[in-house]
Structure formats: structure tokens, C-alpha cells
Amino acid sequence: MSGTATSGGDDSRWALEAHGLGKKYRRGWALREETFRIPAGRVCGLVGPNGAGKSTLLGIAARLVEPTRGQLRVFGRPVGDPSVRPRCAYLGQDKPLFKRFTVAETLRMGQELNPGWDQAAAERIVREGQLAPNAKIGTLSGGQRTRVAFALAFGKRPDLLLLDEPMSDLDPLARDEIGSLLMSEVAERGTTVLMSSHMLSELEHMCDFLLVVSDGRVRMAGDTDELVPMHTLVTGVTADGGLPEALGTHTVIDVRTAGRQFTALVRHEIPLDDTWQLAEPSLEEVLLGYLRHPEAPALLSPTAVPAHREEHAA
Ligand SMILES: Nc1ncnc2c1ncn2[C@@H]1O[C@H](COP(=O)(O)OP(=O)(O)OP(=O)(O)O)[C@@H](O)[C@H]1O
Numbered sequence: 001m002s003g004t005a006t007s008g009g010d011d012s013r014w015a016l017e018a019h020g021l022g023k024k025y026r027r028g029w030a031l032r033e034e035t036f037r038i039p040a041g042r043v044c045g046l047v048g049p050n051g052a053g054k055s056t057l058l059g060i061a062a063r064l065v066e067p068t069r070g071q072l073r074v075f076g077r078p079v080g081d082p083s084v085r086p087r088c089a090y091l092g093q094d095k096p097l098f099k100r101f102t103v104a105e106t107l108r109m110g111q112e113l114n115p116g117w118d119q120a121a122a123e124r125i126v127r128e129g130q131l132a133p134n135a136k137i138g139t140l141s142g143g144q145r146t147r148v149a150f151a152l153a154f155g156k157r158p159d160l161l162l163l164d165e166p167m168s169d170l171d172p173l174a175r176d177e178i179g180s181l182l183m184s185e186v187a188e189r190g191t192t193v194l195m196s197s198h199m200l201s202e203l204e205h206m207c208d209f210l211l212v213v214s215d216g217r218v219r220m221a222g223d224t225d226e227l228v229p230m231h232t233l234v235t236g237v238t239a240d241g242g243l244p245e246a247l248g249t250h251t252v253i254d255v256r257t258a259g260r261q262f263t264a265l266v267r268h269e270i271p272l273d274d275t276w277q278l279a280e281p282s283l284e285e286v287l288l289g290y291l292r293h294p295e296a297p298a299l300l301s302p303t304a305v306p307a308h309r310e311e312h313a314a
Helices: 054-061 103-113 119-128 142-155 172-189 200-206 224-230 245-249 283-292
Strands: 014-025 028-039 043-047 069-074 088-091 160-164 192-196 209-214 217-223 231-237 251-258 261-267 277-279
Touching: 014 054, 014 192, 028 054, 028 069, 028 192, 028 209, 028 217, 043 054, 043 172, 043 200, 054 069, 054 088, 054 160, 054 192, 088 142, 103 119, 103 142, 119 142, 119 172, 142 172, 172 192, 172 200, 200 283, 209 224, 209 283, 217 224, 217 283, 224 231, 224 283, 231 283, 251 283, 261 283
Parallel strands: 043 192, 043 209, 088 160, 160 192
Antiparallel strands: 014 028, 014 069, 209 217, 231 261, 231 277, 251 261
């Protein structure tokens, strides 16, 4: 849990707490009045298909998008509270930087705008990418610009880091390096990270909490350590081309068949019949099951469900 939360009291245990949070655009709901929470000090993977509502949620947390309904609390405070902004850093997909600024001028701007600025941390990130301080942002490659944007975000020393597909244009070495940096920030400072990504293997490696969204709805949320063991991969022989009847007493999320053999991802409420071959799935297998079947019943672990809150002060 975070050792950096400063607002005191129980609420600062939760980095984000959404109550009936919704965003409606002209064409419809991007986020459909959802209720969930993310504990402080965790690395939370935000997963979902294109158009699921991930950027919308990150945008609301970064105060770039105004919610239509409900409220979002950050470390126990309403997202619009002036105390919230200095504690958050946001890295969007488009990474807006001033093209005419040099790398050094960009970091200087970060220093001037952020009272808790850590110049050494920001410079280290830039140096490790062999970026010349006098290089103009406009002359950098997409991945190099991403590195500068990361330097700005880390230099701010935020308690909450909001990352929208942060590593999509980094080469494998840079991905690995920035990923390690992220993990050491979390370990050393208790920083909370909410990170959208389509790279399931990367999420498996980095995240200890998950928020899966599809069509604006939360489909799964909670500790990976809680969520994954609630599922079993069941392999057996099909009965008349279908699933054995006995499997029907469980929640079957996804089924794959090859010849007469089936492999089903099952959410088990009671122990499974051990005449089948049973195995614990990987996080990636669980995520793929829920992504393939957004109609599967939602699963929120108790950690991800906020206590009822009467007041809705915005
Ligand atoms: N500014 C906007 N105006 C109108 N509709 C929008 C706007 N931003 C997002 N939407 C719509 O809201 C829905 C959710 O979009 P969002 O960008 O949050 O999805 P996403 O999960 O981040 O997708 P991706 O993985 O492709 O980045 C989509 O249907 C999108 O078209």
C-alpha cells in the first residue's frame, strides 16, 4: 500500500474510487455509470478492446474529460479538488510536447511548473536514451518523444501516474528499461499506476491489479492474485459435439474445441470434477477469455467494490 498518501484517514487507501461514473458523447455512452475502486500503491492494468472507454476513464482522472454522471475520488478527494492535480501525472497517447523546445528546455519547463520536481530523475531517463539536451523535440522520433514525455511524468514525482498505452512506440529495450523504471518507482515511492495497454504479456509481468472494460462497462476488476485462481482451464472430451452437461453448473467464460477435445475457461463456484484435466490459467488466458466474451457475467473482487457512499460532493 502507498506510503505517500497524505490526505489522511481511510480514504487515502484508495487511489481511485468511482461511483456511478459515466461519460456520454453525442454518439452514446463511452463509460456507463460504473462503480469500482483501485487501491493505492498498486500497478493497475486497464484492459479492453478499441473504443472500450479506457482513454475516457484516464481522461476523467486527469481532468481532461468532464464526467456526465457520478463522481470520481482520487486518494479520497473529489477529482476536481485543487489538492488532487499536483499528485497526478498523465501521459496520453498523443504526448503533446512543444516541438520547438529542446529536450533541456522541456525539462526546465517541467521544473518551473512542478514544485516537487526531481531534475535528476528526469535527466537520467533522457540520458539513458542517449538524447542530446539541445535536440529539438520536433526532430525526435516517436519513441524518443515518448521517452521525454516519460521524463516529464516521472520528474513530477506523482503519487498517481496515469498512462494511456504508454509504451506502444518504444523499441523492446526501451520498453524493458521504462518498465523497470516504473516498477522501481512503485517499489520505492508507493506510486500508484493506472496503465492502459493492449500488450497482455506486459501487463502480466507488471500489474498486480486489473480493470477490464468493454463497451463502457467494467467486466472484471480486482487483485490479479484473487482473480486468476477463481478460474480453471478444463480440458476434456466433448459430449455429442457439445460441452458435458456437468460443466453447466459452473460459469463457462470461453470454450475452444479441437476435434473431440474441448478446453474451457471456467469460473468455478464449487470444486470441479477431477475426471477432467484441470489447470490454473495464466493471467493472459483469463484476460483473453473475458475479452472474447464481453457478455460473460462481470467479476469484481471485494477489493474493487467501494463501500456505499451517501455523499456525492463533486
Ligand atoms: N471526444 C470524443 N467525442 C466523441 N466520442 C468520443 C470522444 N472520445 C471518445 N469517444 C468515443 O467514446 C468511446 C470510448 O472511446 P475511448 O477513446 O475511451 O476508448 P479506448 O478504450 O481508449 O480505445 P482505444 O483502445 O482504441 O484507445 C468510443 O466509442 C469513442 O468513439
